[in-house]
Every structure is written in structure tokens, then in C-alpha cells.
Amino acid sequence: MISAAKRKLDQELGIPLSVTSEWDFIHIGSFQYRCRWDENWIEHEIDHVLVVKADVVVAPNPNEISDIKWVDLELLDQIMDGEVSDDMVIAPWFRAIHDLYIMDNYDETLEHSDVIAENCMMGDLRMDPRNTPGQSLLDALGSHREIVEGVIMSSLGKMEQERLHGAMTHLFAGGGKRLRAILPRLVGDAVGEGHDGHYTLGACIEIIHNFTLVHDDIMDQDPIRRGLDAVHVAYDDATAINAGDAMLAVGFEILAETPHIEHESLAFLVKSIGEMVRRVAEGQMVDIEFEDRDEVSEEDYIAMITGKTSAMFETCAMTGAKLAGADDSVVENMANWGMNLGLCFQMMDDLIDVTGDTETLGKPAGSDIVQGKRTLIAIHAMRSDLELPMFSKVFGSGDCSEADLAEAVEELRSSGSIKYAKQRAMQHHSMAHACLDQLGGGSAVDVLRELTDFQLIRIN
Amino acid sequence: MISAAKRKLDQELGIPLSVTSEWDFIHIGSFQYRCRWDENWIEHEIDHVLVVKADVVVAPNPNEISDIKWVDLELLDQIMDGEVSDDMVIAPWFRAIHDLYIMDNYDETLEHSDVIAENCMMGDLRMDPRNTPGQSLLDALGSHREIVEGVIMSSLGKMEQERLHGAMTHLFAGGGKRLRAILPRLVGDAVGEGHDGHYTLGACIEIIHNFTLVHDDIMDQDPIRRGLDAVHVAYDDATAINAGDAMLAVGFEILAETPHIEHESLAFLVKSIGEMVRRVAEGQMVDIEFEDRDEVSEEDYIAMITGKTSAMFETCAMTGAKLAGADDSVVENMANWGMNLGLCFQMMDDLIDVTGDTETLGKPAGSDIVQGKRTLIAIHAMRSDLELPMFSKVFGSGDCSEADLAEAVEELRSSGSIKYAKQRAMQHHSMAHACLDQLGGGSAVDVLRELTDFQLIRIN
Numbered sequence: 001m002i003s004a005a006k007r008k009l010d011q012e013l014g015i016p017l018s019v020t021s022e023w024d025f026i027h028i029g030s031f032q033y034r035c036r037w038d039e040n041w042i043e044h045e046i047d048h049v050l051v052v053k054a055d056v057v058v059a060p061n062p063n064e065i066s067d068i069k070w071v072d073l074e075l076l077d078q079i080m081d082g083e084v085s086d087d088m089v090i091a092p093w094f095r096a097i098h099d100l101y102i103m104d105n106y107d108e109t110l111e112h113s114d115v116i117a118e119n120c121m122m123g124d125l126r127m128d129p130r131n132t133p134g135q136s137l138l139d140a141l142g143s144h145r146e147i148v149e150g151v152i153m154s155s156l157g158k159m160e161q162e163r164l165h166g167a168m169t170h171l172f173a174g175g176g177k178r179l180r181a182i183l184p185r186l187v188g189d190a191v192g193e194g195h196d197g198h199y200t201l202g203a204c205i206e207i208i209h210n211f212t213l214v215h216d217d218i219m220d221q222d223p224i225r226r227g228l229d230a231v232h233v234a235y236d237d238a239t240a241i242n243a244g245d246a247m248l249a250v251g252f253e254i255l256a257e258t259p260h261i262e263h264e265s266l267a268f269l270v271k272s273i274g275e276m277v278r279r280v281a282e283g284q285m286v287d288i289e290f291e292d293r294d295e296v297s298e299e300d301y302i303a304m305i306t307g308k309t310s311a312m313f314e315t316c317a318m319t320g321a322k323l324a325g326a327d328d329s330v331v332e333n334m335a336n337w338g339m340n341l342g343l344c345f346q347m348m349d350d351l352i353d354v355t356g357d358t359e360t361l362g363k364p365a366g367s368d369i370v371q372g373k374r375t376l377i378a379i380h381a382m383r384s385d386l387e388l389p390m391f392s393k394v395f396g397s398g399d400c401s402e403a404d405l406a407e408a409v410e411e412l413r414s415s416g417s418i419k420y421a422k423q424r425a426m427q428h429h430s431m432a433h434a435c436l437d438q439l440g441g442g443s444a445v446d447v448l449r450e451l452t453d454f455q456l457i458r459i460n
Numbered sequence: 461m462i463s464a465a466k467r468k469l470d471q472e473l474g475i476p477l478s479v480t481s482e483w484d485f486i487h488i489g490s491f492q493y494r495c496r497w498d499e500n501w502i503e504h505e506i507d508h509v510l511v512v513k514a515d516v517v518v519a520p521n522p523n524e525i526s527d528i529k530w531v532d533l534e535l536l537d538q539i540m541d542g543e544v545s546d547d548m549v550i551a552p553w554f555r556a557i558h559d560l561y562i563m564d565n566y567d568e569t570l571e572h573s574d575v576i577a578e579n580c581m582m583g584d585l586r587m588d589p590r591n592t593p594g595q596s597l598l599d600a601l602g603s604h605r606e607i608v609e610g611v612i613m614s615s616l617g618k619m620e621q622e623r624l625h626g627a628m629t630h631l632f633a634g635g636g637k638r639l640r641a642i643l644p645r646l647v648g649d650a651v652g653e654g655h656d657g658h659y660t661l662g663a664c665i666e667i668i669h670n671f672t673l674v675h676d677d678i679m680d681q682d683p684i685r686r687g688l689d690a691v692h693v694a695y696d697d698a699t700a701i702n703a704g705d706a707m708l709a710v711g712f713e714i715l716a717e718t719p720h721i722e723h724e725s726l727a728f729l730v731k732s733i734g735e736m737v738r739r740v741a742e743g744q745m746v747d748i749e750f751e752d753r754d755e756v757s758e759e760d761y762i763a764m765i766t767g768k769t770s771a772m773f774e775t776c777a778m779t780g781a782k783l784a785g786a787d788d789s790v791v792e793n794m795a796n797w798g799m800n801l802g803l804c805f806q807m808m809d810d811l812i813d814v815t816g817d818t819e820t821l822g823k824p825a826g827s828d829i830v831q832g833k834r835t836l837i838a839i840h841a842m843r844s845d846l847e848l849p850m851f852s853k854v855f856g857s858g859d860c861s862e863a864d865l866a867e868a869v870e871e872l873r874s875s876g877s878i879k880y881a882k883q884r885a886m887q888h889h890s891m892a893h894a895c896l897d898q899l900g901g902g903s904a905v906d907v908l909r910e911l912t913d914f915q916l917i918r919i920n
Contacts, residue, residue: 161742163749215705219698238679238748241701245675246741248705252712253734256727263723267716270730274713281706282621288698289623 001027005050013068014059025050031096047093049101136443137450140189141182144199148181151203155254159246167235167243168250171210174226179451180312181206184320186451187334189444192324197260201269201323204251205316208273211247212280214240219288248277261323269319276315283308287373291396296374302343309349310342317341330439337435337448340428344455347425350375354409354418366405369412372396376424380417388415429455461487465510473528474519485510488561507553509561596903597910600649601642604659608641611663615714619706627695627703628710631670634686639911640772641666644780646911647794649904652784657720661729661783664711665776668733671707672740672772674700679748708737721783729779736775743768747833751856756834762803769809770802777801790899797895797908800888804915807885810835814869814878826865829872832856836884840877848875889915 006020030048078084159165181202188194217230232240286304290296317338321331353368372395394400394408412418432452439445466480490508538544619625641662648654677690692700746764750756777798781791813828832855850867854860872878892912899905
């Protein structure tokens with residue numbers, strides 16, 4: 001592989017083998033890459049990513065390369081964000097490399113010596129600059145959002161009591177992508193026949209998802225949700241408990257009432273969603289228990305988020321497929337996709353909490369560390385042999401200065417804990433793509449591929 | 461009616477008209493009375509209850525009366541409880557009079573001047589001393605309890621997480637009659653074909669009933685339930701919230717899973733039970749809001765308990781009938797029965813809170829008064845023109861001495877507020893019986909009649 005890289009550098013950039021033979025290439029990973037260039041042609045290959053730091057004169061071969069540009073990290077970010085030129089075309093494989101390997105810390109990328117993301121599968125990437133990554137997903141979300149919002153709001157309208165209705169609709173005013181609401185329909189379109197029943201199913205799961213947030217915020221005593229007061233703060237604990245209960249009931253009610261879901265399907269849906277709620281409750285319970293435990297293993301953590309976060313994605317995918325008339329093996333495959341999607345989602349969420357900024361998050365950055373949450377990052381750090389004095393001081397302290405928190409995050413970076421968590425997230429991202437590869441092609445499946453990548457990019 | 465009474469006293473007890481013509485009879489009410497004496501003969505009549513206080517010599521007519529006995533209230537209670545003689549036969553109409561008119565306070569019965577319970581309908585009463593009132597009900601409860609308990613406990617066994625499972629099963633260890641669990645089956649037997657699906661349905665509603673208690677106790681900050689620590693006390697608020705959520709989910713799950721409920725029936729059940737949960741949440745919300753409101757009308761109160769308490773009885777009866785294959789008019793009639801049963805149940809509960817003792821209740825007697833609960837008794841008292849200084853002082857105070865509380869209760873008695881609430885309870889008791897009278901006969905319907913009376917007697 002390194003020989004091939006040297007050949008390519010000679011042939012394309014005119015760097016002779018006499019120079020590159022002295023270089024220490026670092027193989028930081030590889031990814032499966034697929035890009036549709038036009039109606040008929042898809043590029044589909046495995047790309048390896050090698051890194052080297054060197055001072056060299058290049059002489060590009062004009063048959064291969066029309067121009068080169070030296071950029072620092074800041075300019076690179078601006079280019080990727082489309083801030084430099086609107087019509088600059090970014091090769092989809094380069095965007096994949098950017099997103100997968102260098103978005104955290106470029107210097108680190110150059111220095112570390114092990115693999116970041118091995119055999120990672122990316123979804124369909126697009127060449128057309130008007131089709132920015134995730135555009136099919138954004139289009140699909142846009143085409144369904146209004147309808148499903150309507151189903152959600154009219155369903156919550158069943159509650160006539162004013163205060164309770166207010167508390168039940170409060171979180172929906174805070175925006176949100178309605179991902180779980182639209183997911184069953186997207187899956188339905190991808191594996192069979194998407195129909196109006198999928199909107200009811202999506203509304204049911206979205207309402208239930210929001211119910212769990214209302215109750216979780218009471219249990220965790222979190223005051224903020226989506227940048228707004230949590231329901232128990234905007235109202236009070238009793239109202240929030242009651243509102244959550246009624247939301248759960250409404251979720252089941254609308255499934256049983258809609259003419260778009262056959263009686264034959266109802267039992268499967270009620271059973272699956274009941275089980276989902278139970279698993280979410282169990283995950284939440286275990287999450288709370290973690291705070292009092294000396295030792296939490298990686299397996300414990302995976303089991304916890306499999307319930308608390310993944311169960312809902314799994315159920316969206318599984319029930320969406322079933323409702324579209326898919327056969328059992330497809331339903332199971334989609335459940336598996338949803339589970340891996342959810343695991344990747346939660347791990348990325350944990351990463352974003354540590355590496356994101358407070359304004360984007362709508363809650364304090366690093367709050368997981370301050371609260372002593374056992375995420376993969378924390379579990380890795382706690383079992384590392386390294387001294388992490390600031391992390392040890394800040395973790396679970398309940399309160400600390402911004403400077404201390406920043407230093408703790410830096411320790412997590414140098415301990416490799418952040419990188420490790422990202423690797424694990426990428427594993428589940430790949431496994432999710434592997435499930436989609438078992439489906440046929442088509443634009444509806446492409447939407448699911450983009451959605452799978454969306455976990456990494458977090459389009460707003 | 462008074463002339464007829466005088467004639468009977470002369471004819472049966474030998475008290476001449478010259479004596480009784482001087483007496484001031486008080487008509488305290490009347491009731492519809494029905495008693496099956498044997499296979500073929502039912503006594504079915506309206507009985508009027510007159511009271512008089514007099515000093516007189518009696519000379520019973522041996523053709524009518526074999527013996528008489530003068531008893532004080534204490535001895536009377538012992539006789540009614542079967543403590544004096546095991547084989548003493550009590551005429552069912554006398555037991556009806558005892559339960560309806562003199563169980564609260566015998567002296568008051570003698571002194572008040574208006575009707576306690578007008579045209580009250582009692583269920584089938586029995587003559588056979590081995591068949592004490594409620595015996596058919598007790599037999600029916602006994603024959604179903606073990607099976608339905610088994611369904612409940614194995615359903616809750618779905619939750620493998622130890623702490624959550626403990627919290628979910630905690631209240632069931634406190635006993636309880638499992639009335640809501642058995643009710644669907646009893647209704648099924650009375651109107652059509654009772655079957656195993658009724659046990660699942662009953663377990664579902666009982667689990668959901670208990671979930672509402674778990675959450676209610678957090679909202680109301682009640683520390684005691686069924687003489688045990690409430691779940692949020694035995695565990696903590698977060699666990700109790702979570703356990704309740706999981707219980708609700710399990711309720712729906714088992715309905716969808718059982719082979720004993722057809723897919724065609726499932727939609728009706730899920731819809732009805734979802735609506736029930738929503739109405740219970742709404743009732744609980746309104747109940748909490750009452751505490752901060754200056755004025756709560758009787759209509760407001762009825763609307764609140766129609767949700768908070770009656771919705772569950774209504775749903776038990778309605779879904780039980782539907783699952784037995786009853787037609788829509790029967791289903792509606794049974795829903796109406798359940799609603800009136802629930803209203804009577806809640807009003808009697810309010811009465812028992814004020815007039816019962818702490819030991820029997822498993823929680824402090826009079827706690828509704830101390831907490832400032834707007835029951836019918838309180839609403840009546842607050843709008844009465846009478847001065848009720850101790851009631852005003854104690855009501856909603858949050859804490860008071862036993863002596864003050866006893867004095868407040870005495871004020872509620874003399875203001876007629878307790879009596880008024882009892883009259884209203886009796887109205888719903890009668891309306892419930894009127895629903896049952898629309899059904900055919902048979903022992904399964906008799907069980908429902910006894911269950912209707914059970915609200916008044918509260919057999920343990």
C-alpha cells in the first residue's frame with residue numbers, strides 16, 4: 001500500500017521515489033467510498049489514508065492535477081464550510097477524509113501512530129456542488145416534516161386541559177429535527193411502500209421520545225433542554241410527570257385509532273413500542289446507577305445506551321419496515337441498522353458534549369464530565385495508566401471553572417480517550433452502512449445512507 | 461306511609477294506635493330491595509325507613525314475631541359482624557338498613573329530619589346465613605385472584621433490571637383487592653363469554669392503575685400507600701418515575717402479546733386504555749390545581765373524579781364487555797355502570813377518609829381535610845352559611861392536632877356536609893344498579909350487583 005502511494009506521488013505530484021523512500025508514512029485508516037457521478041456510473045472503492053509530514057517541492061502532472069493549494073487548518077475549515085467560494089467543487093472522497101480523520105485536531109492527526117477509523121464505510125457521496133452532502137436527506141426531511149408535525153400537534157390536541165396541553169407541547173416549541181418522527185417513513189420508502197400509517201407511527205414515537213426527555217430531565221434535574229427551560233422548570237415536577245404520562249398514552253392511542261394502520265400490524269407495533277419504552281426506562285435507570293458505581297465497564301456502557309438511545313432508533317426502523325410490508329429478514333436487518341445508528345449517535349453525542357461549544361449545544365459544553373457521566377471517553381480515561389490530574393479533579397465535581405474544564409478536555413485528548421471513543425463510534429457507523437448495503441439501490445436507500453453519515457456531520 | 465307503619469306496629473308488635481298516633485315519625489329514606497329466597501322466589505319491593513324515639517311496652521304477635529331483642533349500638537355492630545353468634549340469621553333488608561342508614565352515627569340517625577338515601581337500589585341480597593352479603597362476589601374474586609396475580613407478576617417479570625423490577629412490584633406486595641384486575645372478567649362473564657383474554661386485560665389495567673398510584677404519590681408527596689412506604693419513599697423519585705413509565709409500557713405490551721386477544725379487539729382496547737390514562741392524568745392535574753383555586757364547584761369536582769377515578773372503572777367494564785363479544789349498546793351500558801360505580805367509590809373513599817380510623821385506612825384519617833382536598837364534603841361545608849370555625853382553621857393547614865381534627869369532623873357532621881356527600885354517593889349507587897337491571901339475570905350479574913353494594917360496605 002505504501003509502495004502504491006509512492007508511485008502515485010511520483011506520477012501525480014512529481015515527487016520522485018528517491019525522496020518518498022525516505023519518508024515515514026503513517027497509515028491512519030481506510031474507508032469504503034462510493035460516489036455516484038451520473039445516472040450510470042458509480043465510483044465504489046476502498047481508500048487508504050496515509051499521512052506524512054515533509055518539506056518538499058511538488059511538480060504536478062497536468063494530465064492528473066490542474067491546480068494545488070497549500071492551506072492551513074483554518075482556511076481548510078472555511079473551504080469545507082463553503083465560505084471561500086460558492087462553486088468550489090470538493091471531491092467527495094476528500095470531504096470524507098476531512099470529516100473522518102481531521103475534524104478534531106489536525107496536528108494530532110499528523111502525530112499519532114495508530115489507526116483512527118479502519119475500513120469505515122461511507123454512504124453515497126455526491127459530486128454535484130448543488131448536492132452538498134446530506135442534501136437528499138435534507139430534501140426528504142423537508143418533504144415529510146410538515147405532515148408529521150401536523151400529526152403530532154393534532155394528536156397532542158387530544159388533551160383539552162390547558163396546563164397539561166401546554167406542558168405536553170412545550171418541548172416541541174424548542175425545534176428539533178423530528179428525526180424519529182420521519183425515520184419510519186424513510187425506512188418504509190427504502191424497503192417497501194411508505195404510506196400515511198408511517199406518519200402516525202412516526203408521530204407516536206416522536207411523542208414518546210419527547211415524553212422520555214420530559215421525565216429524564218426531572219430525574220437528572222437538568223434545567224435546560226434544546227436551549228429552553230425543561231418542562232419541569234417551565235411548569236413544575238408534578239405537571240411534568242403528568243404530561244409525560246399523558247404523552248405516552250397519546251402515542252399508543254393514535255396508533256390504535258388511525259385508519260392507515262391495519263389491525264394485523266397493530267399488535268407488532270404496540271408490542272415493539274411497549275418494549276422500547278421499557279428498554280429506555282431500564283437504560284435511564286442504569287445510567288443513574290452508574291453515578292454511584294466505582295467501576296463501569298465498556299460493556300456496561302454499551303448495554304446502557306443500547307436501551308437508553310438505540311432502542312428508539314431500532315424501533316423506528318423495525319416498525320417502519322414492518323409497516324411497509326417488508327419480510328422478517330429485512331425487518332431484522334433494519335432493526336440492526338437502527339441499533340448501530342443509535343449507538344453511533346449516542347457516542348457522537350458524548351463526543352460533541354466534550355468537544356463542542358456551549359452555544360451550539362444549547363447546554364454547557366463538557367457537562368457530562370462535570371456531572372461525572374460514564375461515557376466511553378470517561379471509561380477509557382479512568383482505566384488509562386496515565387496521570388490525568390485535572391480530569392480527576394473535574395470529573396463528577398458538579399461545578400468547575402471553564403479553564404479547568406478546558407484543561408481536562410486537553411488531558412482527554414492526549415490520553416487518546418477522545419480518539420478511542422471516536423473510533424468506537426466509527427465502528428458502529430460502518431456496521432450501519434453494512435446493513436444498508438444489504439438493501440437494493442435507489443434514492444430512498446441513499447437517503448438512509450446520508451442519514452447514517454449525518455451522525456458524523458450533524459447537519460442542522 | 462306513616463298510617464301503614466302505625467298499622468304494622470299494632471299488628472306485629474302490639475303497640476296500639478292510641479300510642480303511635482302521638483309519635484313523630486321521621487321518614488329517613490327508602491330503598492329498592494331484592495332478595496332471592498330460593499330457586500323460584502325473589503322478594504322484590506320498595507322499603508321505607510321511618511325512625512321514632514319512644515318509651516313503650518311491646519307485646520309481639522307470635523304469628524309474626526318469634527322474639528325481640530333490645531340492643532345498643534355496640535351490640536348491634538357485634539351482631540352485624542357475626543361476633544355474637546355464628547348462625548344468627550340477619551334479615552337482608554335489616555342489613556341493608558343498617559349499612560345504609562345507621563352505620564355512621566346512630567344518634568344522628570334518630571335526630572336528623574331529612575332523607576338520607578331516597579329510593580336507593582340495593583343489589584340481590586341473600587337469606588342463607590352461609591351466603592353473607594357479598595359472598596358471591598367474594599367467591600368470584602377468590603376464584604380469579606390467583607390467576608390474575610400470576611399474569612401480573614409474570615408481566616412485571618419482563619423487567620430484568622433488579623432495582624426497577626423491585627420498584628415496579630413494590631405496591632403489589634401491599635396487598636389490595638385486585639378489583640380492577642378481576643373486573644373485566646366479571647363483566648365478561650355477566651354479559652357474554654369470559655375468557656383468558658380478560659385476565660390479560662385485567663392485569664394490564666391493574667398494572668396501569670398501580671402505575672398511576674406510584675406517580676400520584678410523587679406528585680402529592682404522599683409518603684404512605686396501603687400501609688407501606690410509597691415507592692418514591694422506598695426507592696427515590698427518579699426510580700419511581702421510571703418504574704411507573706415501565707409499568708405503563710408493560711400494560712400495553714401484554715395486551716399486544718397475548719394469544720387470547722384477537723387482533724380485531726386490540727385496537728379498541730389500546731384506544732380505550734390510552735384514553736383512560738389520559739383522563740386519569742387530566743383528573744390528577746385538575747385535582748392539584750384545585751388546591752390553589754378559591755372556588756371549586758360541585759360540577760368541577762365531579763368532572764375531576766370522573767377522570768381521576770371513574771375512567772378506570774368505566775374502562776374495565778367497557779373493555780371487559782367488548783372482549784366478551786357484547787354488542788355496542790351493552791358495552792355502553794356497562795361503561796355507564798362502571799362510571800357510576802367509580803363515582804360512588806370515590807365519594808365513599810372521601811367519606812371514609814373523614815369518618816374512618818387511621819388504623820383501618822393505612823394512612824392518617826382526615827388527611828383530606830388537613831391537606832385541603834376539595835371533596836364534596838368540603839365543597840358543601842365551604843358554601844354552607846353555617847360558622848364552621850374549627851373546620852376553617854384545620855382545612856388545608858397541613859398539620860393539626862387530633863382533637864382539632866375530631867372537632868372539625870364534628871362540625872362537618874352538624875353542617876350536614878357528611879350526610880350530603882353520602883346522599884350523592886347513594887345516587888350513583890342507584891344509577892349503577894339501574895344499569896345492571898338492564899342486563900338479564902343470572903349468577904354472574906348477581907356478582908356485579910354485590911360488587912355495586914360493596915362500595916358501601918367495603919368488604920376486605
